[in-house]
Amino acid sequence: MRYSRALIPTVKEAPSDAVTASHILLTRAGYVRRIGAGIYSFLPIGFRVLKKIEQIITGEMDRAGAQQVLLPALLPADYFKESGRWDSFGDTMMRLKDRKGGDYHLGPTHEEIICDMARREIKSYRDLPKNLYQVQTKYRDEARPRAGLLRCREFTMKDAYSFDLNDAGALESYETMRAAYTRIFDRTGLTYRMVNADSGAMGGSQSAEFQVLTQSGEDQIVACEKCDYAANVEVASVRAGEPPTLPSDIPARKQVSTPKKKTIEDVSKFLDKEPASFLKSLVVRADGELVMAVVRGDHELSETKLARVLGVSEIGLAEPGAVVKTTGAKLGFSGPVGFSGKVVIDSAVLGIADGVCGANVTDAHLVHVQAERDFEATSADIRNVTEGDVCPECGGQLKLYRGIEAGHIFVLGTHYSDKMGATYLDKEQVKRSMVMGCYGIGVSRLVAATVEQHHDDNGILWPMSIAPYQVHIAQLGEEPQVVEAVAKLEQDLEDAGIEVLIDDRKERPGVKFKDADLIGIPLRVTVGARSLKTGQVELKPRAEPNPKNAELIQLSDAPQLIVERVQKLLKS
RNA sequence: CGGGGCGUAGCGCAGUUUGGUAGCGCGCACGGUUCGGGUCCGUGAGGUCGGAAGUUCAAAUCUUCUCGCCCCGACCA
Structure with missing residues (x-):
């Protein structure tokens, strides 16, 4: 295909409503156009x-x-x-x-x-x-x-x-x-x-x-570094540890004043205690009923898991007014001790020997708290897996993606x-x-x-198997020997079944290179009078960022070499 | 659906606070110039200022209503 006859309308500036890399680049490089919200034309x-x-x-x-x-x-x-x-x-x-x-x-x-x-x-x-x-x-x-x-x-x-x-x-x-x-x-x-x-x-x-x-996906997933275990964060199971034996010499729980310290971070600094020793207490509404869910201060609640544990279909954080009413304290000071409703704690909370939690009194927290000793609760796996957790399959380390x-x-x-x-x-x-x-x-x-996965600052980098064309020929200049060399190359490559886009527009080299990078065809061949003097053309993979690393090849060898390169990229 | 933001030339934006003949850059057309990483200079075409109603001598600008779009969240067999 000759660029001069093709419709590939590249633009320097994408519409301002494009935010994600794929949307910006597919628009700028002339692949798609927006017709309405969530409706696109393919060019x-x-x-x-x-x-x-x-x-x-x-x-x-x-x-x-x-x-x-x-x-x-x-x-x-x-x-x-x-x-x-x-x-x-x-x-x-x-x-x-x-x-x-x-x-x-x-x-x-x-x-x-x-x-x-x-x-x-x-x-x-x-x-x-x-x-x-x-x-x-x-x-x-x-x-x-x-x-x-x-x-x-x-x-x-x-x-x-x-x-x-x-x-x-x-x-x-x-x-x-x-x-x-x-x-x-x-x-x-x-x-x-x-x-x-x-x-x-x-x-x-x-x-x-x-x-x-990708960097920007909608889903959070964890994958094991060692085995092929992978799962959605909300459902990935946390490997149950040994039932902990807690020291019995922890002093009795005590209420301390924590004026205006509402977040775990604030209280943690104020009392000089690690977030991991906190009992993060969240009041949730589960099919209408108010339930307190408790996870360790450095963990996150999984509503999906909690819903399953409770056997309910609808779950969400309780509205602030209901929290104040049921706990008797402002937001940030709730805790499981003395809570009137059902309390579900994450298994990891059982391992907190000397914990801190809200006192259900505004501006106060409890210290020296232990699950089971100081309050009753059912325990289950109700937290999101985090980076560094143990793989439930093989015991390896989990990574977040x-x-x-x-x-x-x-x-x-x-x-x-x-x-x-x-x-x-x-x-x-x-x-x-x-x-x-x-x-x-x-x-x-x-x-x-x-x-989203294959791009850099200059544009797209298509894998060979799905690229719109396999080879991009940048024709520099209109000299007869250049035109002739390009035509010959086009013929040979197409005869070999290669899909070629030839930039034969009357544009300056810079424009052609910029557009080639933007469009992202995996292999670029540059044909210009300069290298043709010695019977050579340049071959550069899109993935190679430095144009100086382009390979000079003999025009006569080019078709065969390019076919080999395309096939190699198709396999990898 | 809750919260936030934006609609002015094909695209990116300024102008709106304080009402007074609608502007800039890119792109496009034409002329010249340049020619290996988005040349430079000049000339020009192109806009019911999202829409409707209102206030006013006068509205892109103020008021009310309305439509559309984007972002965060909720949602996503």
Whole structure:
């Protein structure tokens, strides 16, 4: 492709509403344009990247025995009413009415529709298992679209759905998909982790997320340095230590005055005690009931874990007024001693021998406090894992990362097939529900996630496997020998199946180099009169920051050398 | 949905406090100049100041309403 004929509108300044690196760079480099909140157009090179990712995915899905289908985006309400999600999906669903006033919506995901296909077409155990997938535009009226392509209202998603005879079969399908996903993510050239996900809402079935590791992801995850254990911070389990034996010679608890010292930090300085000896006491509202949760001063409460311990569905910090009313003290002075309601403490609190906590009296704290001796509570794992915690699998050290959820696989069980009547007859003529699995990849989100992970100050650095073009030729000048050399190189490379972008614009070299860096094609070839004097052209990987380190190669060797280099980058 | 902020030329912004003929940079067009990391000089085109109503001799500027967008949070099968 000749740049002069292509539409690649690079700009020096991105719109001010772009904040994240991927949004800024994809806009500046001419990949995407914003149409509305969470709605984007893909320009030619943006679409090429999207297609490349899609091809990797479809290739691996087909290889894993799945078959592609095309489902409607516009859906009559009936199907989601059958599953109950017409109501439960809430405002996140884009709803509309047709001219007759009938209820419709745009598909946010397609379990119901694929389930309908299965129940119509699959009748016998002989027909199973099956795996059907789609790569399509989906719609969610997000409460807050954000970060450019990372959280959109319209987005491209690959969803695969498996149908099996029984749980064992579903698990097998799940494993097949897990392997396929690993190959897909390996091929995209991303640094990622497969993490155990919160399987709370759907019941405790098998589930994993594929998280792309970046500086700025929405999710916090921990990963073990030694083994491949990784999990979301809110659900990662803390390894239970030995039950501590606390010294029995700690003096009786005593109230001390701590005027206006509300935070752990303030009180810690004031009393000269480590935050780790504090009992951080938080009043939460769990399905309406006020409960006190206590974690060690240097730890953080996990609302997800606490909700599970309490067996409630809704949980959040209690409103300030309720805290004052129930504890009898201002915010910052609550504590478990004498608290009227239920108290849940994190297991680590049991290890605090000589603790400090709020006295439930404004401007006062208690010292020499011990759980169990001074107050009654149930103990459980209710805190977030932190950096340096022990890996629950192997005992190694855990490290904190930020991640962008790019893939999610899980076993659904018979939740949808029961509701939708997706059944088959087994050998004994018994009607059984198909056991389903669901496997998603955010294709358009992956475009942005890749840029989040692969960029520098000057622009994008695409992995070879998903770059819009594999080689960028910067043609410097219009001299006949330059034009001729470029044309020859173009021909040879394209004959070898290489995708080439040739910057033949009448622009100064500086402009071409800046744009090349911004666009981020992995290999750049510079053809100019200067090096051509000795029959040479320059070859520089985008990842090499110093232009002086460009490699001078003979024009005659160039095609072969470049093909080799492209192939090498495809493998790594 | 709670909190904060922003809507002025294609993009980035100034002008709003204190009402008085709408400006700068980039980009774009034309002429010249330059030519290996966003050349330099000149000329020019381009704006219902998000929208509606009001106050006023006069509104980008003041008042009321409204729409849109961004950020933090809540939410995210």
